[in-house]
Amino acid sequence: xxxxxxxxxxxxxxxxxxxxxxxxxxxxxxxxxxxxxLKHMSLPAVTKHLKVLEAAGLITKTxxxxxxxxxxxxxxxxxxNDWIEDFKAMWEESFDRLDEYLKEIQAPKKxxxxxxxxxx
Amino acid sequence: xxxxxxxxxxxxxxxxxxxxxxxxxxxxxxxxxxxxxLKHMSLPAVTKHLKVLEAAGLITKTxxxxxxxxxxxxxxxxxxNDWIEDFKAMWEESFDRLDEYLKEIQAPKKxxxxxxxxxx
DNA sequence: TTTATAGTTAACCAACTAGTTTATTAACCA
DNA sequence: TGGTTAATAAACTAGTTGGTTAACTATAAA
Numbered sequence: 001x002x003x004x005x006x007x008x009x010x011x012x013x014x015x016x017x018x019x020x021x022x023x024x025x026x027x028x029x030x031x032x033x034x035x036x037x038l039k040h041m042s043l044p045a046v047t048k049h050l051k052v053l054e055a056a057g058l059i060t061k062t063x064x065x066x067x068x069x070x071x072x073x074x075x076x077x078x079x080x081n082d083w084i085e086d087f088k089a090m091w092e093e094s095f096d097r098l099d100e101y102l103k104e105i106q107a108p109k110k111x112x113x114x115x116x117x118x119x120x
Numbered sequence: 121x122x123x124x125x126x127x128x129x130x131x132x133x134x135x136x137x138x139x140x141x142x143x144x145x146x147x148x149x150x151x152x153x154x155x156x157x158l159k160h161m162s163l164p165a166v167t168k169h170l171k172v173l174e175a176a177g178l179i180t181k182t183x184x185x186x187x188x189x190x191x192x193x194x195x196x197x198x199x200x201n202d203w204i205e206d207f208k209a210m211w212e213e214s215f216d217r218l219d220e221y222l223k224e225i226q227a228p229k230k231x232x233x234x235x236x237x238x239x240x
Numbered sequence: 241t242t243t244a245t246a247g248t249t250a251a252c253c254a255a256c257t258a259g260t261t262t263a264t265t266a267a268c269c270a
Numbered sequence: 271t272g273g274t275t276a277a278t279a280a281a282c283t284a285g286t287t288g289g290t291t292a293a294c295t296a297t298a299a300a
Contacts (some may be wrong), residue, residue: 002134004134004137005132005133005134005137006132007132008128008129008131008132009128009129009132011128011203012125012126012127012128012129012132013125013257013258014122014124014125015258017124017125017203020207021207021210024207024210024211024214025210025214026214026218029276029277030276030277030278031275031276031277034277041258041259041260042259042260042261043276043277043278044259044260044261044277044278044279045258045259045260046277047277047278047279048257048258048259049258051278052257065266065267065268065276066265066266066267066268066275066276066277067267067276067277068276068277068278072211074211077204077207077208080204081201081204081205081208083131083137084197084200084201084204085201087140087141087144087197088197088201090141090144090145091144091192091194094144094145094146098146133287133288135288149246149247150246150247150248151245151246151247154247161288161289161290162289162290162291163246163247163248164247164248164249164289164290164291165288165289165290166247167247167248167249168287168288168289169288171248172287172288185246185296185297185298186245186246186247186295186296186297186298187246187247187297188246188247188248
Protein backbone atom coordinates (compact mmCIF):
# COMPACT_ATOMS: atom_id res chain seq x y z
CA UNK A 1 0.00 0.00 0.00
CA UNK A 2 1.20 3.52 -0.66
CA UNK A 3 2.08 5.71 2.29
CA UNK A 4 -0.73 8.23 1.93
CA UNK A 5 -3.26 5.39 1.97
CA UNK A 6 -1.65 4.03 5.12
CA UNK A 7 -1.96 7.44 6.76
CA UNK A 8 -5.61 7.94 5.83
CA UNK A 9 -6.31 4.40 6.95
CA UNK A 10 -4.64 5.05 10.31
CA UNK A 11 -6.81 8.15 10.73
CA UNK A 12 -9.99 6.25 9.93
CA UNK A 13 -10.56 5.05 13.48
CA UNK A 14 -11.93 7.17 16.35
CA UNK A 15 -9.82 5.40 18.98
CA UNK A 16 -6.66 6.21 17.08
CA UNK A 17 -7.70 9.81 16.47
CA UNK A 18 -8.42 10.16 20.19
CA UNK A 19 -4.96 8.83 20.95
CA UNK A 20 -3.42 11.38 18.61
CA UNK A 21 -5.47 14.11 20.27
CA UNK A 22 -4.18 12.96 23.64
CA UNK A 23 -0.63 13.10 22.32
CA UNK A 24 -1.15 16.62 21.01
CA UNK A 25 -0.89 17.64 24.67
CA UNK A 26 2.57 16.15 24.83
CA UNK A 27 4.30 12.81 25.17
CA UNK A 28 2.57 9.98 26.97
CA UNK A 29 3.36 6.36 27.65
CA UNK A 30 1.20 3.42 26.59
CA UNK A 31 -0.52 3.09 29.95
CA UNK A 32 -1.59 6.74 29.99
CA UNK A 33 -2.84 6.52 26.43
CA UNK A 34 -4.70 3.32 27.20
CA UNK A 35 -6.49 4.57 30.32
CA UNK A 36 -9.53 6.14 28.61
CA UNK A 37 -10.14 2.97 26.61
CA LEU A 38 -9.58 0.17 29.10
CA LYS A 39 -13.28 0.04 29.92
CA HIS A 40 -13.97 -0.74 26.27
CA MET A 41 -10.97 -2.73 25.16
CA SER A 42 -7.97 -4.67 26.38
CA LEU A 43 -4.41 -3.42 26.61
CA PRO A 44 -3.22 -5.57 23.69
CA ALA A 45 -5.88 -3.89 21.55
CA VAL A 46 -4.36 -0.53 22.50
CA THR A 47 -0.90 -1.81 21.63
CA LYS A 48 -2.22 -2.76 18.20
CA HIS A 49 -3.72 0.65 17.58
CA LEU A 50 -0.42 2.23 18.52
CA LYS A 51 1.34 -0.09 16.11
CA VAL A 52 -0.93 1.15 13.33
CA LEU A 53 -0.15 4.77 14.20
CA GLU A 54 3.54 3.93 14.33
CA ALA A 55 3.44 2.16 10.96
CA ALA A 56 1.85 5.29 9.49
CA GLY A 57 4.67 7.34 10.97
CA LEU A 58 2.20 9.37 12.99
CA ILE A 59 3.92 8.54 16.27
CA THR A 60 7.30 7.33 17.42
CA LYS A 61 7.93 5.30 20.53
CA THR A 62 11.00 5.61 22.72
CA UNK A 63 11.85 3.18 25.50
CA UNK A 64 12.56 4.49 28.99
CA UNK A 65 12.99 1.65 31.48
CA UNK A 66 9.83 -0.45 31.20
CA UNK A 67 7.87 2.50 29.80
CA UNK A 68 7.29 3.31 26.14
CA UNK A 69 6.87 7.00 25.61
CA UNK A 70 4.96 8.04 22.48
CA UNK A 71 5.18 11.35 20.72
CA UNK A 72 3.60 12.81 17.62
CA UNK A 73 5.20 13.16 14.25
CA UNK A 74 3.87 15.84 11.95
CA UNK A 75 4.99 14.76 8.49
CA UNK A 76 2.27 12.20 7.75
CA UNK A 77 -0.41 14.64 8.85
CA UNK A 78 1.11 17.20 6.54
CA UNK A 79 1.04 14.65 3.76
CA UNK A 80 -2.68 14.08 4.27
CA ASN A 81 -3.33 17.78 4.53
CA ASP A 82 -1.37 18.44 1.35
CA TRP A 83 -3.41 15.91 -0.57
CA ILE A 84 -6.63 17.59 0.52
CA GLU A 85 -5.26 21.07 -0.23
CA ASP A 86 -3.98 20.04 -3.65
CA PHE A 87 -7.28 18.42 -4.37
CA LYS A 88 -9.20 21.54 -3.39
CA ALA A 89 -6.88 23.57 -5.59
CA MET A 90 -7.57 21.34 -8.62
CA TRP A 91 -11.22 21.57 -7.93
CA GLU A 92 -11.30 25.34 -7.59
CA GLU A 93 -9.27 25.59 -10.76
CA SER A 94 -11.81 23.56 -12.63
CA PHE A 95 -14.54 25.82 -11.27
CA ASP A 96 -12.54 28.79 -12.46
CA ARG A 97 -12.22 27.29 -15.91
CA LEU A 98 -15.95 26.67 -15.90
CA ASP A 99 -16.60 30.29 -14.93
CA GLU A 100 -14.36 31.49 -17.74
CA TYR A 101 -16.10 29.24 -20.18
CA LEU A 102 -19.49 30.44 -19.04
CA LYS A 103 -18.46 34.06 -19.40
CA GLU A 104 -17.16 33.29 -22.87
CA ILE A 105 -20.30 31.63 -24.14
CA GLN A 106 -22.73 33.82 -22.27
CA ALA A 107 -21.40 37.27 -23.02
CA PRO A 108 -19.79 37.39 -26.46
CA LYS A 109 -20.75 40.58 -28.32
CA LYS A 110 -24.42 39.71 -28.88
CA UNK A 111 -24.95 36.51 -26.97
CA UNK A 112 -28.05 34.44 -26.71
CA UNK A 113 -26.34 31.44 -25.08
CA UNK A 114 -28.59 29.46 -22.77
CA UNK A 115 -27.85 29.24 -19.07
CA UNK A 116 -27.23 25.90 -17.48
CA UNK A 117 -26.75 26.95 -13.86
CA UNK A 118 -24.74 23.95 -12.67
CA UNK A 119 -22.59 25.32 -9.82
CA UNK A 120 -24.46 24.36 -6.61
CA UNK B 121 -18.86 3.80 12.37
CA UNK B 122 -18.77 7.55 12.74
CA UNK B 123 -18.89 9.67 9.64
CA UNK B 124 -15.39 11.11 9.83
CA UNK B 125 -13.97 7.59 10.04
CA UNK B 126 -15.99 6.62 6.98
CA UNK B 127 -14.56 9.59 5.09
CA UNK B 128 -10.94 8.89 6.03
CA UNK B 129 -11.50 5.25 5.18
CA UNK B 130 -12.91 6.16 1.77
CA UNK B 131 -9.82 8.31 1.14
CA UNK B 132 -7.46 5.50 2.12
CA UNK B 133 -7.38 3.93 -1.33
CA UNK B 134 -5.41 5.24 -4.32
CA UNK B 135 -8.02 4.09 -6.84
CA UNK B 136 -10.70 6.08 -5.04
CA UNK B 137 -8.49 9.14 -4.69
CA UNK B 138 -7.75 8.96 -8.42
CA UNK B 139 -11.47 8.83 -9.11
CA UNK B 140 -12.02 11.91 -6.99
CA UNK B 141 -9.19 13.65 -8.84
CA UNK B 142 -10.84 12.78 -12.13
CA UNK B 143 -14.12 14.21 -10.86
CA UNK B 144 -12.41 17.43 -9.81
CA UNK B 145 -12.37 18.22 -13.55
CA UNK B 146 -16.13 17.98 -13.64
CA UNK B 147 -18.90 15.42 -13.74
CA UNK B 148 -18.25 12.04 -15.29
CA UNK B 149 -20.22 8.85 -15.71
CA UNK B 150 -19.19 5.45 -14.43
CA UNK B 151 -17.74 4.31 -17.73
CA UNK B 152 -15.49 7.35 -18.04
CA UNK B 153 -14.34 6.98 -14.45
CA UNK B 154 -13.69 3.29 -14.96
CA UNK B 155 -11.64 3.63 -18.14
CA UNK B 156 -8.20 4.21 -16.52
CA UNK B 157 -8.68 1.17 -14.29
CA LEU B 158 -10.19 -1.46 -16.56
CA LYS B 159 -6.76 -2.89 -17.33
CA HIS B 160 -6.31 -3.58 -13.62
CA MET B 161 -9.78 -4.35 -12.37
CA SER B 162 -13.28 -5.25 -13.47
CA LEU B 163 -16.21 -2.91 -13.82
CA PRO B 164 -17.99 -4.31 -10.74
CA ALA B 165 -14.89 -3.44 -8.73
CA VAL B 166 -15.23 0.13 -9.95
CA THR B 167 -18.90 0.15 -9.00
CA LYS B 168 -17.91 -0.93 -5.50
CA HIS B 169 -15.33 1.84 -5.14
CA LEU B 170 -17.93 4.35 -6.25
CA LYS B 171 -20.34 2.96 -3.68
CA VAL B 172 -17.74 3.56 -0.98
CA LEU B 173 -17.27 7.15 -2.14
CA GLU B 174 -21.02 7.60 -2.27
CA ALA B 175 -21.49 6.15 1.23
CA ALA B 176 -18.91 8.65 2.50
CA GLY B 177 -20.90 11.43 0.84
CA LEU B 178 -17.91 12.33 -1.31
CA ILE B 179 -19.85 11.89 -4.54
CA THR B 180 -23.47 11.83 -5.63
CA LYS B 181 -24.79 9.91 -8.59
CA THR B 182 -27.61 11.07 -10.82
CA UNK B 183 -29.28 8.89 -13.43
CA UNK B 184 -29.57 10.12 -17.01
CA UNK B 185 -30.98 7.45 -19.29
CA UNK B 186 -28.72 4.40 -18.82
CA UNK B 187 -25.86 6.62 -17.63
CA UNK B 188 -24.95 7.42 -14.03
CA UNK B 189 -23.29 10.77 -13.77
CA UNK B 190 -21.12 11.32 -10.70
CA UNK B 191 -20.15 14.64 -9.19
CA UNK B 192 -18.14 15.71 -6.20
CA UNK B 193 -19.48 16.81 -2.89
CA UNK B 194 -17.28 19.05 -0.76
CA UNK B 195 -18.68 18.65 2.76
CA UNK B 196 -16.94 15.38 3.69
CA UNK B 197 -13.61 16.70 2.46
CA UNK B 198 -14.15 19.79 4.55
CA UNK B 199 -14.92 17.57 7.52
CA UNK B 200 -11.61 15.74 7.09
CA ASN B 201 -9.74 18.98 6.56
CA ASP B 202 -11.32 20.49 9.66
CA TRP B 203 -10.23 17.57 11.78
CA ILE B 204 -6.65 17.97 10.63
CA GLU B 205 -6.74 21.75 11.10
CA ASP B 206 -8.26 21.47 14.56
CA PHE B 207 -5.69 18.90 15.43
CA LYS B 208 -2.85 21.09 14.26
CA ALA B 209 -4.31 23.96 16.28
CA MET B 210 -4.37 21.85 19.46
CA TRP B 211 -0.85 20.77 18.82
CA GLU B 212 0.49 24.28 18.18
CA GLU B 213 -1.28 25.40 21.32
CA SER B 214 0.48 22.77 23.35
CA PHE B 215 3.78 23.87 21.82
CA ASP B 216 2.92 27.43 22.78
CA ARG B 217 2.21 26.35 26.34
CA LEU B 218 5.50 24.51 26.36
CA ASP B 219 7.30 27.62 25.12
CA GLU B 220 5.66 29.68 27.85
CA TYR B 221 6.60 27.14 30.44
CA LEU B 222 10.15 26.99 29.24
CA LYS B 223 10.42 30.78 29.29
CA GLU B 224 9.05 30.75 32.81
CA ILE B 225 11.53 28.24 34.19
CA GLN B 226 14.46 29.32 32.07
CA ALA B 227 14.30 33.08 32.23
CA PRO B 228 13.44 34.20 35.75
CA LYS B 229 15.00 37.60 36.50
CA LYS B 230 18.62 36.77 35.54
CA UNK B 231 18.41 33.81 33.25
CA UNK B 232 21.10 31.65 31.80
CA UNK B 233 18.69 28.98 30.63
CA UNK B 234 19.87 26.56 28.00
CA UNK B 235 18.18 26.28 24.63
CA UNK B 236 16.19 23.18 23.81
CA UNK B 237 15.72 23.60 20.08
CA UNK B 238 12.87 21.11 19.68
CA UNK B 239 10.48 22.92 17.42
CA UNK B 240 12.28 22.26 14.08
C1' DT C 241 -38.58 -7.28 -31.31
C1' DT C 242 -34.08 -8.26 -31.00
C1' DT C 243 -29.46 -6.60 -29.90
C1' DA C 244 -26.08 -3.59 -27.88
C1' DT C 245 -24.69 -0.48 -24.16
C1' DA C 246 -24.29 1.08 -19.21
C1' DG C 247 -24.24 -0.28 -15.00
C1' DT C 248 -25.64 -3.07 -10.73
C1' DT C 249 -26.38 -7.31 -8.00
C1' DA C 250 -25.22 -11.83 -6.24
C1' DA C 251 -22.27 -15.23 -4.72
C1' DC C 252 -17.95 -16.31 -3.75
C1' DC C 253 -12.96 -15.89 -2.03
C1' DA C 254 -8.41 -14.46 0.02
C1' DA C 255 -6.43 -11.12 2.79
C1' DC C 256 -6.86 -7.87 6.36
C1' DT C 257 -8.82 -5.66 10.75
C1' DA C 258 -9.99 -5.23 15.36
C1' DG C 259 -10.80 -7.47 18.95
C1' DT C 260 -10.13 -11.43 22.40
C1' DT C 261 -7.34 -14.47 26.02
C1' DT C 262 -3.16 -16.44 27.43
C1' DA C 263 1.70 -16.30 27.74
C1' DT C 264 6.02 -13.82 27.65
C1' DT C 265 9.66 -10.22 28.20
C1' DA C 266 11.83 -6.71 30.75
C1' DA C 267 12.67 -3.60 34.45
C1' DC C 268 11.94 -2.11 39.02
C1' DC C 269 11.11 -2.96 44.11
C1' DA C 270 11.36 -5.31 48.67
C1' DT D 271 15.47 -13.93 45.03
C1' DG D 272 10.69 -13.32 44.10
C1' DG D 273 6.85 -10.34 43.07
C1' DT D 274 4.84 -6.41 40.65
C1' DT D 275 4.33 -3.33 36.84
C1' DA D 276 4.54 -2.03 31.79
C1' DA D 277 4.05 -3.58 27.64
C1' DT D 278 4.35 -6.88 23.73
C1' DA D 279 3.65 -11.38 21.29
C1' DA D 280 1.10 -15.38 19.85
C1' DA D 281 -2.86 -17.69 18.55
C1' DC D 282 -7.42 -17.42 17.62
C1' DT D 283 -12.02 -15.42 15.76
C1' DA D 284 -15.79 -12.67 13.65
C1' DG D 285 -16.49 -9.30 10.48
C1' DT D 286 -14.89 -6.29 6.68
C1' DT D 287 -12.50 -5.20 2.26
C1' DG D 288 -11.32 -5.53 -2.45
C1' DG D 289 -11.37 -8.26 -5.84
C1' DT D 290 -13.43 -11.97 -9.03
C1' DT D 291 -17.14 -14.15 -12.50
C1' DA D 292 -21.74 -14.74 -13.88
C1' DA D 293 -26.27 -13.11 -14.05
C1' DC D 294 -29.36 -9.41 -14.20
C1' DT D 295 -31.91 -4.65 -15.20
C1' DA D 296 -32.79 -0.85 -17.94
C1' DT D 297 -32.41 2.14 -21.78
C1' DA D 298 -31.26 3.00 -26.65
C1' DA D 299 -30.90 1.70 -31.35
C1' DA D 300 -31.54 -1.39 -35.46
